Amino acid sequence: MAFVFARAIAPTGALFTVLALWTGSLWGRPTWGTWWVWDARLTSELILLFLYLGYMALVAAIDDTRRADKAGALLAIVGVVNVPIIYFSVIWWNTLHQGSSLTMGAKQHMASTMLIAMLLLTLACWAYAFAVVFARARAITLEREGDTAWARALVAASNQG
Amino acid sequence: MQWHSLSEFLDMGGRGGFVWGAYGTMAVLMLVEPLLAHWRHRAARAAIAERMADEEAARQAGARP
Numbered sequence: 001m002a003f004v005f006a007r008a009i010a011p012t013g014a015l016f017t018v019l020a021l022w023t024g025s026l027w028g029r030p031t032w033g034t035w036w037v038w039d040a041r042l043t044s045e046l047i048l049l050f051l052y053l054g055y056m057a058l059v060a061a062i063d064d065t066r067r068a069d070k071a072g073a074l075l076a077i078v079g080v081v082n083v084p085i086i087y088f089s090v091i092w093w094n095t096l097h098q099g100s101s102l103t104m105g106a107k108q109h110m111a112s113t114m115l116i117a118m119l120l121l122t123l124a125c126w127a128y129a130f131a132v133v134f135a136r137a138r139a140i141t142l143e144r145e146g147d148t149a150w151a152r153a154l155v156a157a158s159n160q161g
Numbered sequence: 162m163q164w165h166s167l168s169e170f171l172d173m174g175g176r177g178g179f180v181w182g183a184y185g186t187m188a189v190l191m192l193v194e195p196l197l198a199h200w201r202h203r204a205a206r207a208a209i210a211e212r213m214a215d216e217e218a219a220r221q222a223g224a225r226p
Binding site (some may be wrong): 011012015019022023026028029030036070122128131132135136138140142143146149151152156159 | 176179180182183186187190191194195197198199201202203204205206208209212214
Protein backbone atom coordinates (compact mmCIF):
# COMPACT_ATOMS: atom_id res chain seq x y z
CA MET A 1 0.00 0.00 0.00
CA ALA A 2 2.95 2.33 0.66
CA PHE A 3 3.97 2.00 -2.99
CA VAL A 4 0.42 2.77 -4.11
CA PHE A 5 0.37 5.94 -2.01
CA ALA A 6 3.86 6.96 -3.16
CA ARG A 7 2.63 6.79 -6.74
CA ALA A 8 -0.62 8.56 -5.85
CA ILE A 9 1.08 11.42 -4.01
CA ALA A 10 3.75 12.19 -6.64
CA PRO A 11 1.53 13.99 -9.21
CA THR A 12 -0.13 16.09 -6.48
CA GLY A 13 3.29 16.97 -5.06
CA ALA A 14 4.47 17.94 -8.52
CA LEU A 15 1.32 20.02 -9.06
CA PHE A 16 1.81 21.97 -5.83
CA THR A 17 5.50 22.49 -6.63
CA VAL A 18 4.58 23.87 -10.08
CA LEU A 19 2.00 26.13 -8.43
CA ALA A 20 4.53 27.35 -5.85
CA LEU A 21 7.08 28.13 -8.55
CA TRP A 22 4.63 29.68 -11.01
CA THR A 23 2.59 31.78 -8.57
CA GLY A 24 5.82 32.71 -6.77
CA SER A 25 7.17 33.89 -10.09
CA LEU A 26 4.01 35.95 -10.68
CA TRP A 27 4.54 37.49 -7.25
CA GLY A 28 8.28 37.96 -7.79
CA ARG A 29 7.92 39.96 -11.00
CA PRO A 30 6.18 43.02 -9.45
CA THR A 31 7.89 42.60 -6.05
CA TRP A 32 11.50 41.73 -6.90
CA GLY A 33 11.38 42.99 -10.48
CA THR A 34 12.24 39.60 -11.92
CA TRP A 35 10.44 36.37 -12.78
CA TRP A 36 13.26 34.15 -11.60
CA VAL A 37 16.59 34.24 -9.76
CA TRP A 38 18.95 31.34 -9.08
CA ASP A 39 18.31 31.80 -5.39
CA ALA A 40 18.80 28.90 -2.93
CA ARG A 41 15.08 28.55 -2.10
CA LEU A 42 13.91 28.76 -5.71
CA THR A 43 16.62 26.45 -7.02
CA SER A 44 16.05 23.79 -4.34
CA GLU A 45 12.30 23.99 -5.05
CA LEU A 46 13.01 23.50 -8.78
CA ILE A 47 15.14 20.44 -7.91
CA LEU A 48 12.13 19.12 -5.94
CA LEU A 49 9.99 19.44 -9.08
CA PHE A 50 12.60 17.52 -11.09
CA LEU A 51 12.65 14.84 -8.39
CA TYR A 52 8.87 14.43 -8.62
CA LEU A 53 9.00 14.29 -12.42
CA GLY A 54 11.93 11.88 -12.27
CA TYR A 55 10.07 9.63 -9.85
CA MET A 56 6.97 9.54 -12.07
CA ALA A 57 9.04 8.89 -15.22
CA LEU A 58 11.06 6.17 -13.50
CA VAL A 59 8.08 4.16 -12.19
CA ALA A 60 6.29 4.56 -15.54
CA ALA A 61 9.33 3.39 -17.51
CA ILE A 62 9.73 0.02 -15.75
CA ASP A 63 7.15 -2.61 -16.74
CA ASP A 64 7.71 -4.91 -13.75
CA THR A 65 5.60 -3.29 -10.99
CA ARG A 66 7.74 -4.61 -8.11
CA ARG A 67 10.99 -3.43 -9.67
CA ALA A 68 9.43 -0.07 -10.54
CA ASP A 69 8.23 0.35 -6.93
CA LYS A 70 11.67 -0.43 -5.52
CA ALA A 71 13.49 1.87 -7.95
CA GLY A 72 10.98 4.65 -7.22
CA ALA A 73 11.37 4.15 -3.46
CA LEU A 74 15.14 4.48 -3.76
CA LEU A 75 14.80 7.73 -5.69
CA ALA A 76 12.25 9.02 -3.15
CA ILE A 77 14.64 8.28 -0.26
CA VAL A 78 17.42 10.18 -2.04
CA GLY A 79 14.95 12.99 -2.77
CA VAL A 80 13.98 13.38 0.89
CA VAL A 81 17.43 14.92 1.48
CA ASN A 82 16.18 17.93 -0.50
CA VAL A 83 13.30 18.66 1.93
CA PRO A 84 15.37 20.09 4.84
CA ILE A 85 17.55 21.90 2.29
CA ILE A 86 14.44 23.70 0.96
CA TYR A 87 13.24 24.54 4.47
CA PHE A 88 16.57 25.81 5.82
CA SER A 89 17.78 27.39 2.56
CA VAL A 90 16.68 30.87 3.66
CA ILE A 91 18.53 30.45 6.98
CA TRP A 92 21.72 28.79 5.72
CA TRP A 93 22.29 31.15 2.81
CA ASN A 94 21.84 34.87 2.31
CA THR A 95 19.08 34.75 -0.31
CA LEU A 96 16.77 37.14 -2.10
CA HIS A 97 13.85 35.07 -0.82
CA GLN A 98 12.52 36.34 2.50
CA GLY A 99 12.76 34.24 5.68
CA SER A 100 9.86 32.41 7.36
CA SER A 101 6.74 34.53 7.76
CA LEU A 102 5.60 32.37 10.67
CA THR A 103 7.74 30.94 13.46
CA MET A 104 6.48 28.55 16.12
CA GLY A 105 6.51 30.11 19.58
CA ALA A 106 7.61 33.56 18.41
CA LYS A 107 5.44 36.68 18.31
CA GLN A 108 3.74 36.92 14.93
CA HIS A 109 4.12 40.10 12.92
CA MET A 110 1.64 39.21 10.18
CA ALA A 111 -1.69 41.07 10.09
CA SER A 112 -4.42 38.90 11.60
CA THR A 113 -6.60 39.07 8.46
CA MET A 114 -3.69 37.73 6.38
CA LEU A 115 -2.80 35.13 8.99
CA ILE A 116 -6.38 33.79 9.12
CA ALA A 117 -6.62 33.69 5.31
CA MET A 118 -3.28 31.90 5.06
CA LEU A 119 -4.15 29.29 7.70
CA LEU A 120 -7.57 28.71 6.13
CA LEU A 121 -6.04 28.21 2.68
CA THR A 122 -3.36 25.93 4.11
CA LEU A 123 -6.11 23.78 5.60
CA ALA A 124 -8.03 23.83 2.28
CA CYS A 125 -4.93 22.78 0.33
CA TRP A 126 -4.31 19.89 2.72
CA ALA A 127 -7.95 18.78 2.42
CA TYR A 128 -7.72 18.97 -1.38
CA ALA A 129 -4.44 17.02 -1.40
CA PHE A 130 -5.86 14.26 0.83
CA ALA A 131 -9.01 13.96 -1.31
CA VAL A 132 -7.24 13.80 -4.67
CA VAL A 133 -4.50 11.46 -3.41
CA PHE A 134 -7.08 9.03 -2.01
CA ALA A 135 -9.02 9.19 -5.30
CA ARG A 136 -5.87 8.39 -7.29
CA ALA A 137 -4.82 5.65 -4.83
CA ARG A 138 -8.24 4.04 -5.36
CA ALA A 139 -7.67 3.97 -9.14
CA ILE A 140 -4.11 2.61 -8.80
CA THR A 141 -5.30 -0.10 -6.40
CA LEU A 142 -7.96 -1.21 -8.89
CA GLU A 143 -5.37 -1.24 -11.71
CA ARG A 144 -3.10 -3.49 -9.64
CA GLU A 145 -5.74 -5.73 -8.13
CA GLY A 146 -7.82 -6.19 -11.30
CA ASP A 147 -7.45 -9.98 -11.19
CA THR A 148 -8.51 -10.41 -7.57
CA ALA A 149 -11.95 -11.63 -6.51
CA TRP A 150 -12.74 -8.53 -4.45
CA ALA A 151 -12.00 -6.12 -7.32
CA ARG A 152 -14.13 -8.16 -9.71
CA ALA A 153 -16.95 -8.39 -7.17
CA LEU A 154 -16.78 -4.62 -6.68
CA VAL A 155 -16.96 -3.95 -10.43
CA ALA A 156 -19.74 -6.51 -10.92
CA ALA A 157 -21.75 -5.01 -8.08
CA SER A 158 -21.33 -1.46 -9.36
CA ASN A 159 -22.29 -2.55 -12.89
CA GLN A 160 -25.46 -4.19 -11.57
CA GLY A 161 -26.37 -1.25 -9.38
CA MET B 162 -6.50 48.74 0.03
CA GLN B 163 -9.99 49.82 -1.02
CA TRP B 164 -11.67 49.60 -4.40
CA HIS B 165 -14.39 51.92 -5.67
CA SER B 166 -15.38 49.99 -8.82
CA LEU B 167 -15.20 46.52 -10.32
CA SER B 168 -12.60 47.57 -12.88
CA GLU B 169 -10.45 48.99 -10.10
CA PHE B 170 -10.81 45.72 -8.21
CA LEU B 171 -9.86 43.69 -11.30
CA ASP B 172 -6.91 45.98 -12.00
CA MET B 173 -5.47 45.40 -8.48
CA GLY B 174 -3.45 48.60 -8.63
CA GLY B 175 -1.90 47.68 -11.97
CA ARG B 176 -1.01 44.15 -10.84
CA GLY B 177 -4.22 42.42 -11.93
CA GLY B 178 -2.42 40.18 -14.43
CA PHE B 179 -0.14 38.78 -11.72
CA VAL B 180 -2.88 38.35 -9.09
CA TRP B 181 -5.53 36.84 -11.36
CA GLY B 182 -2.90 34.86 -13.23
CA ALA B 183 -1.94 33.17 -9.97
CA TYR B 184 -5.58 32.49 -9.00
CA GLY B 185 -6.44 31.32 -12.53
CA THR B 186 -3.53 28.88 -12.81
CA MET B 187 -4.35 27.44 -9.40
CA ALA B 188 -8.06 27.08 -10.23
CA VAL B 189 -7.41 25.38 -13.58
CA LEU B 190 -4.83 22.92 -12.27
CA MET B 191 -6.89 22.10 -9.18
CA LEU B 192 -9.91 21.38 -11.37
CA VAL B 193 -8.02 19.27 -13.91
CA GLU B 194 -6.20 17.05 -11.40
CA PRO B 195 -9.29 15.54 -9.68
CA LEU B 196 -10.84 15.01 -13.12
CA LEU B 197 -7.77 13.04 -14.25
CA ALA B 198 -7.93 10.92 -11.08
CA HIS B 199 -11.65 10.29 -11.65
CA TRP B 200 -11.10 9.27 -15.30
CA ARG B 201 -8.27 6.96 -14.29
CA HIS B 202 -10.55 5.21 -11.79
CA ARG B 203 -13.28 4.89 -14.39
CA ALA B 204 -10.81 3.44 -16.92
CA ALA B 205 -9.54 0.90 -14.35
CA ARG B 206 -13.10 -0.26 -13.66
CA ALA B 207 -13.89 -0.46 -17.38
CA ALA B 208 -10.75 -2.56 -17.99
CA ILE B 209 -11.78 -5.05 -15.28
CA ALA B 210 -15.35 -5.22 -16.63
CA GLU B 211 -14.03 -5.82 -20.16
CA ARG B 212 -11.71 -8.59 -18.97
CA MET B 213 -14.60 -10.24 -17.09
CA ALA B 214 -16.82 -10.04 -20.19
CA ASP B 215 -14.08 -11.57 -22.37
CA GLU B 216 -13.58 -14.42 -19.91
CA GLU B 217 -17.32 -15.03 -19.70
CA ALA B 218 -17.58 -15.13 -23.53
CA ALA B 219 -14.65 -17.57 -23.73
CA ARG B 220 -16.25 -19.79 -21.05
CA GLN B 221 -19.56 -19.88 -22.92
CA ALA B 222 -17.80 -20.63 -26.22
CA GLY B 223 -15.93 -23.51 -24.54
CA ALA B 224 -19.13 -24.95 -23.01
CA ARG B 225 -20.91 -25.02 -26.36
CA PRO B 226 -20.94 -28.52 -28.01
